[in-house]
Amino acid sequence: MKSRIYLDHAATTPLLEHARAAMLEGFAAWANPSSPHAAGREARALLEDARARIAAALDWDGQVILTSGASEALAIAIGRSTGSGVLAGATEHDAVLRHVPAAQRLAVDAGGHVLLPDGVAPGALVAVQQVNSETGVIQPLDAIAELVHAADAHLLADCSQSAGKLPLPRSADMIALSAHKLGGPIGIGALLVRDLGLLRPSGGQEQGYRAGTEAMPLARGFAAALEAPRGWLADVADWRAALDSAIVKAGGEVVAGGVPRLCTIGSYRMPGVSAQAQLIRLDMAGIAVSAGSACSSGSLRTSHVLAAMGWDESAASQVIRVSMGHDTRATDIDAFLAQWQAMATGTR
Amino acid sequence: MIYLDYQATTALAPEVAAAMTAVMDHYGNPNSAHRIGRIAAADVELARDRIMAALGRSDGRLVFTSGATEALNIAILGAARTAPASRRRVVTLATEHAAVRDTVLSLRHEGFEPVILPVGRDGLVDLDVAEAAIDERAALLAVMQVNNEIGVIQPVAQLGAIARRCGVPVICDAVQGFGRLPVPEADMIAITAHKIHGPKGVGALWLRDGLDIPPLMHGGGQEDGLRPGTLSPMLCAGFGVAAQLAAERREADIAHVETLWARARDLFAEWRVNGSTEQRYHGNLNIRRTGLDAARLISTLRTVALSLGSACASGTGRPSHVLKAIGLKDEEARGALRLGFGRYTTVEELEQAAALINEAAATQRVAA
Numbered sequence: 001m002k003s004r005i006y007l008d009h010a011a012t013t014p015l016l017e018h019a020r021a022a023m024l025e026g027f028a029a030w031a032n033p034s035s036p037h038a039a040g041r042e043a044r045a046l047l048e049d050a051r052a053r054i055a056a057a058l059d060w061d062g063q064v065i066l067t068s069g070a071s072e073a074l075a076i077a078i079g080r081s082t083g084s085g086v087l088a089g090a091t092e093h094d095a096v097l098r099h100v101p102a103a104q105r106l107a108v109d110a111g112g113h114v115l116l117p118d119g120v121a122p123g124a125l126v127a128v129q130q131v132n133s134e135t136g137v138i139q140p141l142d143a144i145a146e147l148v149h150a151a152d153a154h155l156l157a158d159c160s161q162s163a164g165k166l167p168l169p170r171s172a173d174m175i176a177l178s179a180h181k182l183g184g185p186i187g188i189g190a191l192l193v194r195d196l197g198l199l200r201p202s203g204g205q206e207q208g209y210r211a212g213t214e215a216m217p218l219a220r221g222f223a224a225a226l227e228a229p230r231g232w233l234a235d236v237a238d239w240r241a242a243l244d245s246a247i248v249k250a251g252g253e254v255v256a257g258g259v260p261r262l263c264t265i266g267s268y269r270m271p272g273v274s275a276q277a278q279l280i281r282l283d284m285a286g287i288a289v290s291a292g293s294a295c296s297s298g299s300l301r302t303s304h305v306l307a308a309m310g311w312d313e314s315a316a317s318q319v320i321r322v323s324m325g326h327d328t329r330a331t332d333i334d335a336f337l338a339q340w341q342a343m344a345t346g347t348r
Numbered sequence: 349m350i351y352l353d354y355q356a357t358t359a360l361a362p363e364v365a366a367a368m369t370a371v372m373d374h375y376g377n378p379n380s381a382h383r384i385g386r387i388a389a390a391d392v393e394l395a396r397d398r399i400m401a402a403l404g405r406s407d408g409r410l411v412f413t414s415g416a417t418e419a420l421n422i423a424i425l426g427a428a429r430t431a432p433a434s435r436r437r438v439v440t441l442a443t444e445h446a447a448v449r450d451t452v453l454s455l456r457h458e459g460f461e462p463v464i465l466p467v468g469r470d471g472l473v474d475l476d477v478a479e480a481a482i483d484e485r486a487a488l489l490a491v492m493q494v495n496n497e498i499g500v501i502q503p504v505a506q507l508g509a510i511a512r513r514c515g516v517p518v519i520c521d522a523v524q525g526f527g528r529l530p531v532p533e534a535d536m537i538a539i540t541a542h543k544i545h546g547p548k549g550v551g552a553l554w555l556r557d558g559l560d561i562p563p564l565m566h567g568g569g570q571e572d573g574l575r576p577g578t579l580s581p582m583l584c585a586g587f588g589v590a591a592q593l594a595a596e597r598r599e600a601d602i603a604h605v606e607t608l609w610a611r612a613r614d615l616f617a618e619w620r621v622n623g624s625t626e627q628r629y630h631g632n633l634n635i636r637r638t639g640l641d642a643a644r645l646i647s648t649l650r651t652v653a654l655s656l657g658s659a660c661a662s663g664t665g666r667p668s669h670v671l672k673a674i675g676l677k678d679e680e681a682r683g684a685l686r687l688g689f690g691r692y693t694t695v696e697e698l699e700q701a702a703a704l705i706n707e708a709a710a711t712q713r714v715a716a
Contacts, residue, residue, distance in 0.1 A: 006375075006384055012578060014375035023372075027365055027547075032357040037646065037653035039349055040356070068414030068549065071567035071577040079565075095576060098566030178578075186580035187414065187549045203450045204417065211447060212417035213357065213542060215549030279381065288382035 005287045005332045009181075009325030010133050010161060010265055015221070016183035016326065022224035023185060026217025033214045034205065043216050050219035054190060057226035058168050060175070063193040065206045066219055070160040070178035071095040073191035076210065077125070077156050077174045080200045084123040089114040089139070090308035096127050096158060097304070111259035112137035112309050116144060122152035125198075130162040130169060134292045134305045134321055136265030137256045138166070145171035154198060160189075164226055165233060165262060173198060179218070183326060184225030188218035228326075236324045237263035239333045243322070250341045255306070255319055266322045270344050275320050278343060282320075285339050289322050350697045352654040354543075354631055354688030355496045355524060360586075361545035361691075367589040368547060371582045378579050379570060391581035395588025399539075402591035403531050403554055411553045411571045412579055412587075416523045416540035417447040418564075419553035422575065423519045423536040424451045424490055426561025428460055431487035439463045439482055439516070440490040441473055441502065442673035448490050448521055449669075460487065469675050471500035471623035479510050486516040493532050494524035497657045497670040497686060498623030499632025501525070504532035517559070523551075527594025528602065528629060535559060541583070545691065546590030550583035601691050605631045608689045608698055615702035622684055623674060633687045636676070637709060640683035645708050652701045655686050 006014070026046065031039035033047045055064050067073045070093075078086055078099045088100040091108050106126075107115050112135055114128050126148045128139050141157055148155045149171070157172035164182030168175055178189035193199060196207070204211020240263050244254045247268050255267035270278060275291035282289055292303045306316035322336060351359065376388035396410050403410070413419045428438055438460045440452045452462050463481055467473050473491075482489060489511045493504050508518045520534035527544040531537060536559065540551035553575075555561075567576025594601070609630035613621075619635035636642075642656055657668035671681040685705070689698065 004384060008377070008380055008382065008384070011377040011380050011385070012375060015372055020372055024365075024369065027360050027368075030357065030360045030542075030548075031351075031653065032353070032542075035353055035356045035653065035655055037353065037655065038650060039351060039353075039653045068418070069577045071565050072414070074567075075565035093567070094569070095565075095567035180578060180580075185582065186578050187583050204446065211421075211450075212415040213540075213548050215547070217547070218549050283382045288376075288380070288384045290380060290382070 003286065005335055007322045007324060007328070007332060007336055008288045008290050009328070010321065010323035011290055012180045012186060013183055013325040014327060015185060016225050016228045018224040018228045019184045019221040023217045023221040026220040029216065033216055047214055047216040047219055050216070050223040053223040054219070054226055057223065058163065058192070059170065060168065060192050063196055063207070065191045065193060065209045066214060067189045067191055067210055068187060068212075069180075069189040070158065070176050072210075073176035073178075073189050074127075074156075074158060075099070076191055076199065076202075077176060078127065080202060080209075081125045082198055082200055083125040083154055085121060086125045086127060087120065088127040089129065091132050091137075091305045092127060092129055093133060093158060093160065096129075100127070108308050110310050112256050112305070113259065114139055114144065116147050120148060120151035120153045124151075124153040125156055126153055127156040127158065129158040129160070130166065131159075131262045131265070132305060133161050133265075134303055135256045135267045135309075136261035138162070138260045138262060141169035142171050145169060161265070162262060164230070165264060179222035179225060182225050183228060184222040185218045188215060188222050190222070232326045232328075233263060235330070236328060239328075239330060240264070240266050240324065243333055243337060246337050247340065250344050252340070252344060256309070264324045267319055268322065268340070269315060269319045270340070271318060273343060274317055278320050281343055282336070282339055287336055287339060289320050289336070291320050350652045350701045352652060352687045352689055352693070352698075352701055354690045354693075355499075355686065356655060356688070357542050357548070358545045358690065359692055360547065361590060361593055363593055364546055364586045364590045368582045368586040371585040374581050376581075378581060379568060388581045392579050392584045395584040398588035399552060399591040402527060402595040403537070403539075405531070405554065408554055408556045409572070411555065411574050412584055413551045413553055413575055414549060414577075415542075415551035416521065416538045418575075419538035419540070419551050420447045420490070420519070420521060421451050422561070422564055423538060423553055424448065424488065425455070425564060427488040427517050427519060427536070428455050428458065430561050435485055435487040435516075437461050437463050437486045438488055438490070439465065439486050441465050441467060441492070443467050443471060443495055443497070443670045444490065444492055445496055445521060445523070448492065452490060467673050470627070471495060471498050471670075471674050472627055473502055473507065475503060475506055475510070478507055482510050482516055483514050486511070486514060488517050488519055490519040490521070492521035492524070494529065494629045494632075495623070495670065496524050497668060498634045498674070499524075499629045500623040501529070501627045501629060504534065508533050525629065527591060528598065528631070541587035541590050544590045544594045547583050547586040550580065550587045552587070597691070605690060608693055608695065609633065611695055611698055612687065612689070612702070615699065615706075618706075622671060622676070631688060631690045634684060635687070636680055636684040638680055638683055640709055640712060642683050642685050645685070645705070645712060648708050649704055652704055654688075654701075656684065657686060
């Protein structure tokens with residue numbers, strides 16, 4: 001069977017069979033969707049069909065701007081915002097935080113929930129993720145949207161981790177997402193926009209909001225991935241709950257254990273053992289997990305997410321992330337837990 | 349369908365499709381430290397090496413992007429934003445692709461002065477004009493190697509020599525020339541996969557050693573912090589194989605293009621060629637007949653795919669800025685067609701297409 005166990009689906013998740021088939025089909029219609037000839041129009045029709053299906057699958061009736069991924073979607077939303085100033089939660093992904101000066105970051109409580117200040121300036125853009133990539137913490141976005149809108153500000157929701165797993169926050173004004181976190185291809189994402197007046201156009205394709213030849217096969221893969229059945233989520237929810245309990249029983253700590261979290265992500269601290277040591281041991285045992293997000297995992301710096309939640313550096317350096325996906329099996333979780341327990345007891 | 353629109357995009361090579369299909373199952377994130385991530389990273393690095401080899405470079409660095417538009421945006425905005433305050437002029441040619449032109453013009457909002465050099469009737473920049481315009485006040489020179497509409501090859505080497513004397517960095521849009529012509533000397537070079545039978549959604553920017561420019565986007569710090577976003581092993585592998593194929597087949601591809609060009613010149617002997625015929629990549633034939641309504645002609649041709657100008661501007665109804673820049677009157681530009689051919693075009697296809705195009709043109713003339 002599987003020679004290696006992959007529990008790092010929040011970094012990227014294997015391509016779904018539906019998406020793979022859709023892309024292979026899409027490769028055959030390789031013309032430029034902007035070409036006016038029949039071949040180009042065929043590619044355009046396939047692209048627009050994918051766009052409509054992406055919107056339908058996400059239950060979104062606003063605009064869909066296709067991008068190269070969530071980083072670009074967020075860069076457009078923030079960089080080309082017609083609003084005045086941007087605020088962002090302190091636990092947002094770097095793709096958001098690097099655009100936002102420290103003074104404009106919103107604190108979070110110990111459970112990772114954003115604390116919205118009383119006086120959000122009218123016209124501001126407030127960026128909050130639906131699900132944190134490291135801890136799985138779910139932000140109460142509908143409540144946040146209500147407060148943001150009451151202040152005449154706008155909400156940008158980063159739904160990179162949640163899209164395809166949770167219903168999207170329909171009250172958000174803009175939503176960024178990425179195909180490869182939900183079983184689609186790497187290299188495509190979208191910015192959903194309620195009202196294009198929220199953005200300054202840049203010229204080029206995508207109604208003038210994103211330049212560059214559209215990658216139709218990737219868009220087809222994106223749509224197909226979103227339409228795939230999600231029955232596996234129920235199993236994963238059970239396994240994550242069981243894993244949480246077993247980890248606690250074995251002397252570990254569940255990060256944000258008391259708040260609602262996405263069922264595919266578990267974040268665990270093994271007291272006294274560095275995350276780096278855990279990762280090496282697990283990798284040697286054929287199990288792929290990560291410390292925090294993949295993007296920063298090479299650097300092994302302390303997680304800004306845990307720091308914002310009030311964790312001290314030494315405890316935070318002992319946390320790893322386990323994330324499950326559509327091809328995860330109960331035996332994968334068992335194998336991980338056995339390794340984790342052996343490590344935890346072996347060091348006492 | 350006879351496809352004669354190689355400057356808009358090219359067919360995915362079967363070798364590329366096979367390589368991408370094989371890598372589709374390497375699902376790791378190239379930034380992940382574990383073994384599955386390192387397998388994905390190995391795909392990306394192998395592709396990077398292949399593209400560097402096709403570029404003929406062992407120095408500098410290659411940064412993957414979503415395509416040439418993004419690569420050019422990073423290069424132009426980055427070079428301008430790191431230029432000394434005394435250098436506020438951004439120099440480019442009148443016939444550049446919108447990805448360069450619009451980006452250069454957008455720098456007005458940051459206090460820069462765009463300087464747009466004219467081209468002659470042959471589509472080429474006058475080196476004396478360039479020499480007079482490029483001096484110590486310039487922040488950058490952006491010039492394309494092969495024009496996407498009329499195929500003319502700009503004297504990038506000579507322009508680069510002028511720029512270097514004044515300490516001006518040169519950014520070259522090598523999208524149409526990469527894999528076909530020798531890569532010109534420049535400080536930054538933008539390329540894309542889908543013009544060389546690779547996939548859409550991936551391109552690259554090559555940067556000379558020591559160049560340090562800021563990123564446009566922020567995120568996970570990929571590509572040395574210059575271009576964030578998870579890289580697709582599949583797209584990178586496709587680009588790598590496309591570049592390798594282009595390098596391996598360069599002589600055969602060029603010989604084939606020359607055969608097609610010679611035949612096409614005969615088949616379209618009654619048409620005028622737009623732009624230089626000598627200083628030109630011969631996989632592009634942009635031709636015109638006065639009085640012809642080329643848009644109408646294209647719409648009546650159901651089995652031939654060709655275009656009026658760039659795909660990006662098609663359908664806007666705007667006359668081509670390139671044809672305007674080479675001095676064509678509006679009615680001349682309205683009668684212009686762009687034919688692009690290459691690796692997978694056969695002489696028979698060209699002949700069939702020419703018969704259909706010439707017949708449609710004659711019908712229009714009779715009707716008029």
